[in-house]
């Protein structure tokens with residue numbers, strides 16, 4: 325069961341209020357500098373839900389994640405994190421304090437530092453830091469023997485594990501993951517995606533992931549959004565795409581046509 329289903333009625337018990345979304349986005353326009361890349365995007369993520377953002381190269385997926393994590397200013401639209409609005413003045417640090425973490429596409433590790441140092445650097449405060457690191461390591465205990473190794477010497481899969489454990493420090497409520505499977509063997513990528521699924525279910529963590537490896541992601545996600553040329557061209561349950569993978573391709577092509585029409589209109 326996902327967070328989105330948690331309001332389902334049970335025999336003799338009134339349905340509870342649906343859990344408020346950890347993330348709700350309406351009419352997002354975003355881009356780099358003055359250039360708009362993402363147009364009119366609506367999306368939401370419920371607690372305990374794993375949601376994918378798919379799309380071809382250059383569709384605007386990373387731009388969307390960077391904007392929602394406060395690294396780029398939104399050009400227009402409303403963004404709510406845990407029910408509270410985010411404005412242009414809400415910086416990435418404030419968002420992190422409110423429970424948002426981003427695992428960026430390049431993993432953002434300090435390659436010359438050890439695994440332990442990479443984790444310690446990301447602690448908001450030193451007090452209780454060791455316990456927080458121990459708790460985060462319970463998710464991927466295979467990292468523990470590597471604590472003294474330099475991050476740059478880890479394999480791609482181990483680096484991704486470190487990036488994920490680092491993001492889990494302090495128990496976030498919402499996690500963005502950009503291209504987790506990039507450069508990884510399918511088996512390793514699949515394991516990490518299943519770890520995300522477990523985290524979401526067990527901790528009520530909302531997860532929004534950008535992923536090029538669609539079949540692997542479809543095994544673990546609840547819902548899907550697809551972007552093409554900066555516009556949402558599909559949204560719906562993952563089941564729909566598992567039954568009919570051709571839907572996504574058709575949506576991308578439809579999105580291209582739509583973008584071309586929009587470009588001509590402007």
Ligand SMILES: Nc1ncnc2c1ncn2[C@@H]1O[C@H](COP(=O)(O)OP(=O)(O)OP(=O)(O)O)[C@@H](O)[C@H]1O
Pocket residue numbers: 356361379380381382383384385386387388
């Ligand atoms: N720093 C930047 N400055 C200007 N334009 C940028 C910048 N970064 C990305 N873009 C442009 O924004 C558009 C969307 O890029 P983005 O990285 O968001 O797409 P994506 O869907 O994540 O692509 P991919 O799957 O290839 O990573 C592209 O046309 C890209 O060239």
